[in-house]
Amino acid sequence: MAWAGLQTALQLIYPPRCLTCGGMVESDFGLCGPCWRDTPFIGGLICDLCGTPLPGVDDGVAVHCDDCMTTERPWQQGRAALLYRDAGRRLVLSLKHGDRHDVVRPAAKWMAQAVRPLLREDTLIAPVPLHWSRMARRRFNQSALLATALARETGRKTCPDLLLRTTRTRSLEGLTRDARFAMLTGSIRAHPQHGASIEGRSVLLVDDVMTSGATLAAAAEACHASRAREVCVIALARVANQP
Structure with missing residues (x-):
């Protein structure tokens, strides 16, 4: 009382x-x-690899967007909770640059609703890592905050430092898709202390925004290098054109 x-x-x-x-x-x-x-929540027919909304009716058959049909994705399935525009963009930026950690809890609930069909009993949830120098400047990894909250929401285990960003890359803003992939290739690897945790497991990678998918691809390849059974991805927001 x-x-x-x-x-x-x-x-x-x-x-x-x-x-x-x-x-x-x-x-x-x-x-x-x-x-x-x-707030542009994503629903209806979506790309099974990245979560982009597509025109048409969901009849239970997996479909892929143009980007995912032309770009090889090193993960099995992917989802996103919001489109990165309007209120969705403002929410992401307030978390990333405005220290608005109060966004994390509801964001995790929205992400959980989107990704629940992809979860397995042994799913290990891990964030896309920041380079240590960027982490020192920003003081937190927004993807790690989302991953921890998502694990709590879904009852799955999480490992915030499962992956390491071994190369500091410049900002990806303004770069072409090919340039993004070229810059990020090989920039992420499994943490030496956690590589054994990946082998044979289903891993769910968490990021705040998916644009080209280059960062998630580098993280997924690091998981496959440590013999993950499968890798899926979830982003709070997806950069995409409206269907």
Whole structure:
């Protein structure tokens, strides 16, 4: 009773606010009606490899988008919770550059809903790693925060340092798809202490945004090099054109 009373008092002093616009909402970690409508959640027919929404009706048959038909993906299946535009883009940027860690909890719930069909009993959840120098500057890896919350949401194990970024690469912004893949090839490997954890396991890789898929591809190849049974991927947001 005392805890319930404290929660009520805190809500009176600090009422729940919308994650996007700051307006009043009924519960913590929520979106108001207008922001919910403006958040581009992905649903319906999607690409089975990257989660991009596609025109048509989902009849249970796996289909692939143009990008995934022309670019080899070193993973089995992939999903994304949001499109990287409008409120979806603002949420990702607020987490990545605005220290808005309150975005992590609802984001993990959205990602869990999207990726649940891909989970196995032995799925090990791991984030795409940051290079140590970038980690020192940013102070946190947003993908690791998402991976930890997603593991908690789905009841699966997680290993935040399963992979290492061994090469510091320049920003990928503005680079072509081919340049992104060329720069990231071989830049990620399994942590020497955790390589045995990958062998024979199903691994789910987590990233905040998927653009070309080059970073996830480098991470997936590192998992395969350590003999993962299968690799799947999940991103909070996918850069894609509307269907």
